[in-house]
Amino acid sequence: MSHILAMHRHKPGNHTADVNAPMKTMTPFRPKWKGTLTDRERFNRQMHYQPIDRCFNMEFGYWDDNFRVWPFFAENGITNNDEADIFLNFDRFLRIEGEIWMCPPFEERVVEVRENTQVWIDVNGLRAEVPTDNHDTIPHYIGSSIVTPDDWKKVKAERFQVDHPARKVDIAALKQAHPADRDYPLGVWVGSMIGKIRDMLTLEGLAYAIHDYPLMVEDMVETSCQLVEQFLDQVLPHFDFDYAGGWEDICYRGGPLVSVKFFNRVVVPRYERIHQKLAAHGIDIWWIDCDGDVRPILPGMMRGGINCLFPFEVNSCTHPADLLREYGRDLRIMGGFDKMALGAGPEAIKAYMQTLVPLVERGGYIPFCDHRCPPNVKPEDYLYYLDLKEEMFGLASGAAPVNSGLLRVSPGYSPAG
Helix, strand or coil: CHHHHHCCCCCCCEEECCCCCCCCCCCCCCCCCCCCCCHHHHHHHHHCCCCCCCCCCCCCCECHHHHHHCHHHHCCCCCCHHHHHHHCCCCCCEEECCCCCCCCCCCCEEEEECCCEEEEECCCCCEEEEECCCCCCCCEEEECCCCCHHHHHHHHHHHCCCCCHHHCCCHHHHHHHCCCCCCCCEEEEEECCCHHHHHHHCHHHHHHHHHHCHHHHHHHHHHHHHHHHHHHHHHHHHCCCCEEEEECCCEECCEECCCHHHHHHHHHHHHHHHHHHHHHCCCCCEEEECCCCCCCCHHHHHHCCCCEEECCCCCCCCCHHHHHHHHHHHCEEECCECHHHHHCCHHHHHHHHHHCHHHHHHCCEECCECCCECCCCCHHHHHHHHHHHHHHHCHHHCCCCCCCCCCCCCCCCCCCC
């Protein structure tokens, strides 16, 4: 089951699913970067091109296998990314989520056992083939529970009711967990308008559905938007959020998995509706987690109100400097450290880190690995990467003090323009 669940643990940042859930007690493995601002002040200043004490320090996370094979995780009982964030003492970066998708989900169960694999029904109603040896991999999806408009009508009635009791947010509990005087950035999760639909239908199923049943697909997008709007209406009046975050994964190395025309006609208007609600409550940073080459649909995303890319896969797209140069201060990027460089050793790590210096200096950019860090990265190289990042972008680097101008770090590659 872990292979299927891993597909739904893609979202970055600690979240608040159960504010009363106990957290494992642990001693941090590394000291927190020194600073003179709170994490919240630093994040907001850095994303708004204002003077900072040092760079915001965060990472996207790690594959499940890392927790088994990296000694500093395995020997200290670190088993997931939320624990890793605390163990490695990163700046806090939290969010509030709601029930904005299928509710209740499908019950996960084994439907067939093969020689080296099992076939599961996953939470989205997909038949998924996964290895029996429990190693981390993307499931092989065989088929969906939704193919025709009649299938969708049935699933929508059973699992997408906007007024389902589970969608009611416990505001009091969340206020207790996240007081107004908090010292960390807090975001609101706005989910997905098309990526989760791709998950529910499979990529092949979505392609056929857009052609054969376009009204069904648009109703799925509209339903997704209504669920997010209903959640936002509950929480936005009660919290001073620092950002909004979402997830799509609707691109691959060759570009978007849907046509730009479809994206602009069906998806972007729903972004615009969500953005109206966010802007009305002062939220002006909205990042979207979308792998692959987002460039063809980026103008539509930005027209819809999205102004930050996360975690920005370099090899599937381009160096982050290229898009920041093209879009100027209208675009921010979080991530963009090439995981291939991480796996190539210290020299490659240092060379790539130097290319990010001008981006940190300009503001609106926070460097970290451009996806979950894979287990092929040597643990000693990863620790070197963390040390180097602090050396170059932390307070100890000789960075300029608060309010004295841009963060000053070692010289590196400077993109043209």
